[in-house]
Amino acid sequence: MRWVKENIRLxxxxxxxxxxxxxxxxxxxxxxxxxxxxxGKPVAWLNQGLTDWLNGMSGTNALLLGAVIGxxxxxxxxGPVNKAAYAFCLGAMANGVYGPYAIFGSVKMVSAFxxxxxxMLVPRLFKDFEIETGKSTWLLALRASPKVRSQWQLKxxxx
Numbered sequence: 001m002r003w004v005k006e007n008i009r010l011x012x013x014x015x016x017x018x019x020x021x022x023x024x025x026x027x028x029x030x031x032x033x034x035x036x037x038x039x040g041k042p043v044a045w046l047n048q049g050l051t052d053w054l055n056g057m058s059g060t061n062a063l064l065l066g067a068v069i070g071x072x073x074x075x076x077x078x079g080p081v082n083k084a085a086y087a088f089c090l091g092a093m094a095n096g097v098y099g100p101y102a103i104f105g106s107v108k109m110v111s112a113f114x115x116x117x118x119x120m121l122v123p124r125l126f127k128d129f130e131i132e133t134g135k136s137t138w139l140l141a142l143r144a145s146p147k148v149r150s151q152w153q154l155k156x157x158x159x
Contacts, residue, residue, distance in 0.1 A: 001027065043080055050084035051091070054100075066103045073107040112141035 004026060010018055050072070057065045072085035089101040119126050119134025126134065 047080065047084040047087065050081070051088045054085070054088040055091075062099065065100065069100055069103045070107045073104055074111065077111065109141040112137045116141070 001023060004023065008018070008022075054065065054068065057068060069085050069089070072081050075081045085104060089104045092098075092100045115134050116138040119131045123131050
């Protein structure tokens, strides 16, 4: 952006165009190109490797699969490892296997319930604003519950 500011000179009437249109477009093109051509390939390779590894575990190793999905989901809470587990669970659901997504959804609930429980059980370890936040995090945990429960019930009833 510094190069654009120093080298592109427009009529003062177009300064708003430069600031509100050109800078974001150039920034998006540069960031998108980096993601697509530099960062995207290794991350896609990593996600595919994790998905292939999880696919190899389904079936007889259900307990180990549950533990691995739980670790993946809890590891970075929404980052690339979590997304690899989510992609695997969606792929399993597309093939009619609902167990991995039920595990995924229940693990999502655990972290929010843990925050609520810890702020209620040992409030002396937390600041006031953390305690107030902890009182409402159980609502976040409940958000995942109906989806997982309904899919698990559908699988159980159809079996």
